[in-house]
Amino acid sequence: MLGKLxxxxxxxxxxxxxxxxxxxxxxxxxxxxxxxxxxxLPYLWHEWITSVDxxxxxxxYILLAxxxxxxxxxxxIMMRIQQAVAYQSQGYLPPEHYNQIFSAHGTIxxxxxxxxxxxxxxxxxxxxxxxxxxxxxxTLNSVGFWLTATGALLVNLSLVIGxxxxxxxxxxxxxxxxxxxxxxxxxxxxxxxxxSGVGTLVAGINLVTTVLKLRTRGMNYLRMPMFCWTTLASNxxxxxxxxxxxxTLAMLLLDRYFGFHFFTNExxxxxxxxxxxxxxxxxxxxxxxxxxxxxxxSEVVSTFSGKALFGYRSMVLATMAICVISFMVWLHHFFxxxxxxxxxxxxxxxxxxxxxxxxVKIYNWLFTMYGGRIRFATPMLWAVGFMVTFIIGGLxxxxxxxxxxxxxxxxxxxxxxHFHNVIIGGVLFGAFAGFEYWFPKAFGFRLxxxxxxxxxxxxxxxxxxxxxxxxxxxxxxxxRRLQHYDVxxxxxxxxxxxxxxxxxxxxxxxxxxxxxxxxxxxxxLRDRTxxxxxxxxxxxxxxxxxxxxxxxxxxxxxxxxxxxxxxxRARQQSLEHDEPEYQDIEMPRNSPTGFxxxxxxxxxxxxxxxxxxxMVILGGLGAWATFVVFAWRDHDEYVIxxxxxxxxxxxxxxxxxxxxxxxxxx
Amino acid sequence: xxxxxxxxxxxxxxxxxxxxxxxxxxLGYVVGLGLALLLTATSFFIAGTDxxxxxxxxxxxxxxxxxxxxxxxxxxxxxxxxxxxxNNVLALAFGLLVVFLVVGGxxxxxxxxxxxxxxxxxxxxxxx
Numbered sequence: 001m002l003g004k005l006x007x008x009x010x011x012x013x014x015x016x017x018x019x020x021x022x023x024x025x026x027x028x029x030x031x032x033x034x035x036x037x038x039x040x041l042p043y044l045w046h047e048w049i050t051s052v053d054x055x056x057x058x059x060x061y062i063l064l065a066x067x068x069x070x071x072x073x074x075x076x077i078m079m080r081i082q083q084a085v086a087y088q089s090q091g092y093l094p095p096e097h098y099n100q101i102f103s104a105h106g107t108i109x110x111x112x113x114x115x116x117x118x119x120x121x122x123x124x125x126x127x128x129x130x131x132x133x134x135x136x137x138x139t140l141n142s143v144g145f146w147l148t149a150t151g152a153l154l155v156n157l158s159l160v161i162g163x164x165x166x167x168x169x170x171x172x173x174x175x176x177x178x179x180x181x182x183x184x185x186x187x188x189x190x191x192x193x194x195x196s197g198v199g200t201l202v203a204g205i206n207l208v209t210t211v212l213k214l215r216t217r218g219m220n221y222l223r224m225p226m227f228c229w230t231t232l233a234s235n236x237x238x239x240x241x242x243x244x245x246x247x248t249l250a251m252l253l254l255d256r257y258f259g260f261h262f263f264t265n266e267x268x269x270x271x272x273x274x275x276x277x278x279x280x281x282x283x284x285x286x287x288x289x290x291x292x293x294x295x296x297x298s299e300v301v302s303t304f305s306g307k308a309l310f311g312y313r314s315m316v317l318a319t320m321a322i323c324v325i326s327f328m329v330w331l332h333h334f335f336x337x338x339x340x341x342x343x344x345x346x347x348x349x350x351x352x353x354x355x356x357x358x359x360v361k362i363y364n365w366l367f368t369m370y371g372g373r374i375r376f377a378t379p380m381l382w383a384v385g386f387m388v389t390f391i392i393g394g395l396x397x398x399x400x401x402x403x404x405x406x407x408x409x410x411x412x413x414x415x416x417x418h419f420h421n422v423i424i425g426g427v428l429f430g431a432f433a434g435f436e437y438w439f440p441k442a443f444g445f446r447l448x449x450x451x452x453x454x455x456x457x458x459x460x461x462x463x464x465x466x467x468x469x470x471x472x473x474x475x476x477x478x479x480r481r482l483q484h485y486d487v488x489x490x491x492x493x494x495x496x497x498x499x500x501x502x503x504x505x506x507x508x509x510x511x512x513x514x515x516x517x518x519x520x521x522x523x524x525l526r527d528r529t530x531x532x533x534x535x536x537x538x539x540x541x542x543x544x545x546x547x548x549x550x551x552x553x554x555x556x557x558x559x560x561x562x563x564x565x566x567x568x569r570a571r572q573q574s575l576e577h578d579e580p581e582y583q584d585i586e587m588p589r590n591s592p593t594g595f596x597x598x599x600x601x602x603x604x605x606x607x608x609x610x611x612x613x614x615m616v617i618l619g620g621l622g623a624w625a626t627f628v629v630f631a632w633r634d635h636d637e638y639v640i641x642x643x644x645x646x647x648x649x650x651x652x653x654x655x656x657x658x659x660x661x662x663x664x665x666x
Numbered sequence: 667x668x669x670x671x672x673x674x675x676x677x678x679x680x681x682x683x684x685x686x687x688x689x690x691x692x693l694g695y696v697v698g699l700g701l702a703l704l705l706t707a708t709s710f711f712i713a714g715t716d717x718x719x720x721x722x723x724x725x726x727x728x729x730x731x732x733x734x735x736x737x738x739x740x741x742x743x744x745x746x747x748x749x750x751x752x753n754n755v756l757a758l759a760f761g762l763l764v765v766f767l768v769v770g771g772x773x774x775x776x777x778x779x780x781x782x783x784x785x786x787x788x789x790x791x792x793x794x
Contacts, residue, residue: 212753213753236760240760240761240764244768270776272776272779273772273776276772276775276776277772280768280771280772324763327763327764327767327768328767328771330771331771331775337779338779338780338781338782338783339775339778339779339781339782340778340781340782341781342778342781343774343775343778343781
C-alpha cells in the first residue's frame with residue numbers, strides 16, 4: 001500500500017534533523033495559523049499563489065531562494081564546525097549524516113538558492129526593462145515557479161522522512177547506484193531535480209521568448225539593457241543544457257528503478273559516461289548563474305557611476321561569446337579521469353580562453369567607473385566587492401584550467417575554495433546587489449542603507465576569512481568532503497574558516513535586520529517617483545511598485561539607456577506635461593494552474609521516491625488533467641478600463657514631474 | 667540586425683501567428699506526412715535489399731535520415747527562410763551547434779578514456 005514507506009523512515013534516533021525538522025514544521029504551522037486566523041488566506045490565494053504577474057512570481061522566486069539560503073547556510077555552518085572539531089576524533093556528526101549534509105548543501109545552494117534567485121530577478125526586471133506588460137507565457141511562468149518550489153519541498157522533506165543522498169551534489173555513480181546507495185536518498189535527489197528541472201526549463205523558454213519576441217517600440221537588440229542581454233544568453237544556455245541533466249538523471253533512475261546498466265560497474269555500464277554528461281550540463285550551468293549576475297553588475301555600475309556602460313557592444317559580444325564557449329570546456333571538471341594530453345590540452349586551452357571575455361567585462365566595468373561621479377550606495381558596494389573577489393576566483397580558475405596543476409589540485413580544498421570564490425563572489429554578491437537595487441522597484445520603498453552596508457562588510461570580510469584558509473588547506477594536501485582528519489597542520493586553517501563562518505553569519509543577520517528595519521521605516525524610505533537611484537533603463541520609468549500593467553502606454557525607445565534619454569528630453573522640452581491618451585489594457589487573468597500542477601507533481605514525486613505506484617498514477621493523472629483543463633480554457637484575459645489606467649498613472653506622473661522640474665532648475 | 671519595432675497590435679506575440687486557411691494547413695501536413703512515410707519506407711527497403719552496392723547502404727541511410735529531418739523541419743516545425751523566421755533559424759543553428767559539440771565531444775572524450783593506461787600486457791602479470 002505505501003511502498004517502501006513505514007515508521008522506520010522517520011529518524012527517531014537522530015536528534016539533529018528531527019529537532020530541526022520539528023522546529024521548521026512548528027514555524028510553518030504557526031505562520032499558516034496566523035494567516036488563516038488573520039484572514040489573509042484569500043489575499044494570499046488571489047494576489048500571490050495564483051498570480052501570473054511576472055513581478056509577483058519574481059518576488060516569490062526570490063523569497064524561496066532566501067528561505068533555502070538559510071537552510072543551505074545552516075548546512076554550511078554545521079560542516080565548518082565539524083571540520084573544526086573533528087581533528088583525531090569523530091566530531092559531532094557521524095559520517096552518514098555528514099555526507100548527507102554536504103550533498104544537501106551543494107544541491108540546495110545551486111538548484112534552490114542560486115537558480116531561483118537569478119530567475120526571480122530576471123522575471124521581476126526583464127519585462128520592465130523591455131517596456132512590456134508581462135512575459136511571453138504568464139501562466140507557464142507560474143507553473144515553472146511552483147514546480148521549482150516542489151523540488152525544494154521534496155529536498156526538505158528528506159530531512160524528516162527518510163534520508164538525503166550521501167553522494168555529493170552530483171550523485172556520481174557507481175556510489176549513487178542501487179548497490180551502493182540502496183536507500184531513498186538518491187531518489188529524493190533525482191526526483192526533486194527532475195521536477196524542478198522542468199520548472200527551470202519552462203522559465204528558460206519563457207524568458208528567451210520574451211526577450212526575442214516582446215520588446216517595446218524602438219527597443220531593438222542593440223538598445224536592450226545589458227541585463228536583458230545576459231538574460232537572453234543565460235536562458236539560451238538553460239534551454240540547451242537542462243535537457244542534458246534531465247536525460248542523465250533519467251538514465252540513472254532507469255538504472256535504479258528498472259535494473260538498466262547505463263552507469264553500473266557490471267554488464268557494460270560506464271560510470272565515466274555519467275561524469276561526461278553531467279558536466280556537459282554542469283559547466284554551462286555555472287554560466288547560467290553568473291551571466292545574469294554580470295548583467296546586474298553592469299546595470300548597477302553604470303547607474304551609480306552616472307555614466308552609460310563603457311563598451312556596450314563589446315559587452316554584448318563578450319556575453320554571447322561566453323554563451324557559446326561555455327559548451328566547449330566541460331572536460332576540465334575531470335582532467336584526471338584518464339584522457340590523454342590531446343583531449344586535456346584542448347579543453348584546458350578552451351577553459352583559459354573563456355576567461356578572456358570575462359576579463360573584457362571587468363575592464364568595461366572599471367572604465368565605466370573611471371571619470372564617473374560614483375555613489376557608494378549598497379548595490380555599488382556589492383558590485384565593487386564582486387570585482388575584487390571575482391578576480392581572485394577567476395585567477396585561481398585559470399590556474400586549475402592548466403591540466404598538470406589540476407592533477408595536483410583536483411578534489412582538494414583548493415578547488416572548494418575556488419568555486420565558492422566565484423559562486424559567492426560572483427553569483428551571490430550579484431544576487432544581493434540586484435536585491436538591494438531593485439527592492440524599491442518591487443515594493444515601493446528603499447532598504448535601510450546602514451544595515452545594508454553592515455551586511456556587505458560582514459559578508460565581504462567573512463567570505464575572505466572563511467575561504468582563503470581553504471585555499472591554504474588545499475595547498476597543504478587536504479581533500480574535500482573529509483568527515484575527520486589526522487593532520488595537525490590543517491587544523492588552524494579549519495579554525496580560521498569556522499571563525500569566518502561566524503562573521504558571514506553576522507552578515508546574514510544584518511541582511512535580516514535590514515529587511516526588518518526597512519519594513520518598519522517604510523514610510524520614511526518610500527520611493528514616490530519610481531526612480532530612487534536616478535536610473536537609466538525603463539524599469540525606472542514606471543511607478544514603484546509598478547501597476548499590474550507595468551506601463552500605461554508602451555514606452556518609445558530612441559537609443560541606449562532609454563529612460564535616461566527620456567529624462568534628458570523631458571528636461572529640455574518639458575514633454576512630461578502632456579497628458580497621454582489612455583486606452584483600455586488587456587491583462588492575463590490569474591490562474592491556479594501552476595499551483596495545482598505542482599501539488600500533483602509533489603504527490604507524484606513523493607510516491608515515486610517511496611515506490612507507491614497507485615499514488616504515482618494519481619499524481620500524474622492530476623497534473624495531466626490540470627494541464628488539459630487549462631488548455632481548454634475559453635478566455636483568460638480581463639480588461640482594465642482606460643479611466644482606471646489614467647487614475648493609477650496620473651499619481652505617478654505628478655510625482656515624476658516635480659522630480660524633473662526640480663532637476664530642470666539646476 | 668534588423669530594426670525590429672513592436673507596435674502593439676501590429677506585432678505577433680507567441681501563439682498569435684497569422685492564421686492560414688484550414689485547407690492550406692492540412693495540405694501542408696499531408697504533403698509532409700507523405701514525404702516522411704516515403705523516406706521511412708525507402709530506408710527500410712534499402713536496409714534489406716541487394717539491389718544496390720552493399721557498402722553504399724549506410725551512406726544512403728544517412729542521406730535519407732538527413733532528408734527526413736529536413737522534411738520535419740519544413741513541414742511540421744515550419745522553419746522557412748522568410749524574414750519573420752530569423753529567430754527560428756538562429757535557434758536551429760544554435761541547437762545544432764550545441765548538439766554537435768556535446769555529441770562530438772562525448773565521442774572524442776570517451777574514446778580517449780584510457781589514454782593514460784599502460785597496455786594490458788604490462789599491468790597484468792604474464793601467464794606462466
